[in-house]
Each structure stands twice: as C-alpha cells, then as structure tokens.
Amino acid sequence: MKKHIVLLPGDGIGPEVTKAAKRVLEAVAERYQHTFTFESQDIGGAAIDQQGSPLPENTVEACKKADAVFLGAVGGPKWDQLPGHMRPEKGLLGIRKQLGLFANLRPVKAYQQLLHASPLKPEVVAGSDLLIVRELTGGLYFGEPSERRKNGKEVVDTLAYQKEEIERIVEKGFESARLRRKHLTSVDKANVLESSRMWREVVEEKKKDYPDVTVEHMLVDAAAMKLVTNPSAFDVIVTENMFGDILSDEASVLTGSLGMLPSASVRSDGVGLYEPVHGSAPDIAGENKANPLAAILSTAMMLKHSFQMEEEAEEIEKAVADVLQARYHTADLQITNGVQVSGSELANKVIEQLSTS
Numbered sequence: 001m002k003k004h005i006v007l008l009p010g011d012g013i014g015p016e017v018t019k020a021a022k023r024v025l026e027a028v029a030e031r032y033q034h035t036f037t038f039e040s041q042d043i044g045g046a047a048i049d050q051q052g053s054p055l056p057e058n059t060v061e062a063c064k065k066a067d068a069v070f071l072g073a074v075g076g077p078k079w080d081q082l083p084g085h086m087r088p089e090k091g092l093l094g095i096r097k098q099l100g101l102f103a104n105l106r107p108v109k110a111y112q113q114l115l116h117a118s119p120l121k122p123e124v125v126a127g128s129d130l131l132i133v134r135e136l137t138g139g140l141y142f143g144e145p146s147e148r149r150k151n152g153k154e155v156v157d158t159l160a161y162q163k164e165e166i167e168r169i170v171e172k173g174f175e176s177a178r179l180r181r182k183h184l185t186s187v188d189k190a191n192v193l194e195s196s197r198m199w200r201e202v203v204e205e206k207k208k209d210y211p212d213v214t215v216e217h218m219l220v221d222a223a224a225m226k227l228v229t230n231p232s233a234f235d236v237i238v239t240e241n242m243f244g245d246i247l248s249d250e251a252s253v254l255t256g257s258l259g260m261l262p263s264a265s266v267r268s269d270g271v272g273l274y275e276p277v278h279g280s281a282p283d284i285a286g287e288n289k290a291n292p293l294a295a296i297l298s299t300a301m302m303l304k305h306s307f308q309m310e311e312e313a314e315e316i317e318k319a320v321a322d323v324l325q326a327r328y329h330t331a332d333l334q335i336t337n338g339v340q341v342s343g344s345e346l347a348n349k350v351i352e353q354l355s356t357s
C-alpha cells in the first residue's frame with residue numbers, strides 16, 4: 001500500500017520522538033513492502049520562529065492532503081510570554097479543527113514490567129488494557145451561551161450536542177471495540193442530564209448494528225471509581241467531551257509514565273492525527289533521554305485506524321512489549337534489574353525486535 005504521512009515534529013523532545021516514530025514506520029514499510037512517503041512541516045514554537053505563526057497555511061494544506069499526520073509535541077518556555085493567539089498550543093488545537101477530527105482515542109495499557117510505577121497497587125493495575133474514545137468537538141467546552149451575566153453575579157455554560165455528533169462518536173466506539181475485545185462501556189450521567197439520556201438512546205439504537213459487541217451503560221461517577229478499583233474490567237469506553245477529558249487523565253496513572261501513552265484524533269473516513277500524550281519536556285530536550293515508546297505506539301495506532309494495517313500495528317505493539325520484557329528502558333522508567341539506554345537506542349531495540357519477529 002502507498003501512504004503519504006505528514007510529520008509535525010514541533011518543539012522540545014518533539015523532533016527526537018518523531019524521528020523514532022519515522023524510523024519505525026520505515027522498518028514496517030520495508031518488512032511489508034508498503035510505500036510510505038514522508039513530508040515534514042512546521043508547527044508550534046518552531047513554526048512561530050520559522051514562519052511567524054503557530055499554524056502556517058502550508059502546514060494546514062499539507063495535512064489536508066495527507067493520509068495521516070504524526071505530531072511530536074508543541075510548546076516551551078521560549079514562547080510562554082506570547083499573546084494567546086500566537087501560542088504554540090494554538091497550532092495543535094487549530095490543526096485538529098481544520099481536519100475535522102471529532103474522536104480522541106487514548107489507549108492505556110499496564111505493562112507487567114511497569115506495574116510498580118503506578119501509584120495504584122500492582123494487583124489492581126495488572127492486566128489493564130483499555131481504550132477511551134472521547135468526543136472532541138461538542139459538549140460543555142463549545143456550547144453557546146458561555147458567559148458571565150447579571151453584572152458578573154451569574155455564569156452560564158451550555159452542554160449541547162447534535163444527534164449526529166453523538167451518533168458518529170458512538171459508531172467510533174463500537175468500531176474500536178470490534179478491533180479489540182468487543183466490549184463497550186458507554187459512560188454518561190443519564191440520571192441527571194438530558195444530553196446523557198439522548199446519548200443512551202443512540203447507543204441502544206446503534207448496538208443493533210454491532211451484534212458482536214457487548215454493551216453496558218455506566219454513570220460517570222461509578223466509572224471514575226471503577227477505573228481505580230477494577231480497571232481490567234474495561235475494554236473500550238465511549239463518552240462525551242468533558243467526561244472523556246477527566247477519565248483519560250485518571251486512567252493514565254495506570255501506566256505509571258507519560259512516556260508510554262499514545263493517542264489519536266480521528267474522523268469517520270480514517271484520516272487522523274497521531275501523537276504521544278506527553279508534552280515537549282523542555283527539561284530533557286536535546287539530551288537523547290526522551291522515551292520514544294509513546295510516539296512509537298502512536299504509529300501503531302496510525303497503522304490500525306488510518307491504514308487498516310492491523311497485523312503491522314500488532315507487530316509494533318508486540319515489539320514494544322518484548323523490549324520492555326527484555327528490561328530495556330529510558331531514564332523515566334524504573335525496571336528492576338533493567339538496562340537503561342538512550343531514547344535512540346530504545347527505538348533501535350524496537351526496530352531490531354520488529355525485524356526478528
């Protein structure tokens with residue numbers, strides 16, 4: 001298969017982890033005889049420095065033509081004093097909006113070697129492997145009106161959804177479950193919110209199209225508790241914007257390190273933006289210390305969700321698990337009797353594993 005991938009390295013450790021991601025994609029292309037072409041564009045602080053804008057027009061144009069986009073990270077102290085519309089983060093929010101990406105996918109997996117890195121008890125975390133599918137464009141964060149009134153003595157925010165917005169994210173939830181263990185938990189607050197009652201109706205309608213997927217409804221407060229008491233009971237969680245924002249940060253503690261968490265923002269036709277959850281880590285940038293695994297796992301998501309290359313994706317995930325099993329790690333992880341290596345060496349280990357499996 002031929003695919004064109006736009007790389008947005010960005011700032012801080014962004015370029016280091018993007019390089020690791022690209023090398024892994026090249027290794028997969030060679031092994032499976034795919035043709036992946038790459039093109040790098042500026043975003044964030046790097047784009048401000050080069051072109052005077054966090055999201056230059058040529059970057060947007062290139063991303064719109066791409067089959068998938070990979071982003072490293074944006075931001076850093078150098079640009080912290082700039083006014084709001086010139087901040088590096090604007091580049092990230094802007095490109096998600098320009099591409100119409102409405103579903104944010106955040107997998108969280110507890111690797112055996114990292115169980116003690118979580119603040120939760122290892123026996124609670126063991127076996128956890130879940131995916132949160134969060135609605136990204138509607139709900140409380142975008143509803144109108146959102147304002148102060150009555151001389152500043154009253155505030156209002158609005159939680160609004162179009163039925164079609166709920167339908168497309170619920171479909172994404174079912175489709176994601178189909179690619180995994182086929183269990184979907186729909187999280188809402190249907191005992192209080194009208195929007196959640198419509199959410200439940202949509203899930204009930206859609207489940208007829210996915211008879212192979214089991215579905216349960218769960219209130220968000222109960223889900224928050226279960227995530228830290230029995231996380232291995234979840235497979236895929238689908239939920240609205242704010243609930244997903246909060247639950248995905250809560251779930252991230254299961255892994256124990258920011259350097260391990262991949263993510264994707266996608267739309268119905270499969271075009272997507274793939275990025276590690278972590279930021280630009282200015283404290284370690286340029287020292288070849290950054291853990292590339294979050295970036296590498298994000299490429300596996302790209303292969304799975306944008307290119308339907310499930311076998312290739314699983315091979316990357318297995319290579320990462322095998323490298324941890326062999327106790328290789330970067331400085332952000334502690335593994336008993338581990339072998340600490342640099343970021344590029346850890347990427348090499350994954351690539352070696354890919355070619356021997």
Ligand code: NAI
Pocket residue numbers: 013072073074075076077089092258259275276277278279280281282283284289290291292294330332
């Ligand atoms: P951060 O995620 O960049 O770093 C937090 C801590 O985790 C630091 O100690 C860092 O060294 C460590 N860390 C992060 N990723 C790592 C990796 N791959 N390997 C090893 N250690 C890693 O978050 P922070 O410090 O709050 O933000 C730094 C900058 O990044 C800010 O300008 C912020 O706005 C930006 N940011 C960008 C994001 C994005 O591009 N998606 C997301 C979050 C923050």
Ligand code: MG
Pocket residue numbers: 245246249
């Ligand atoms: Mg958040």
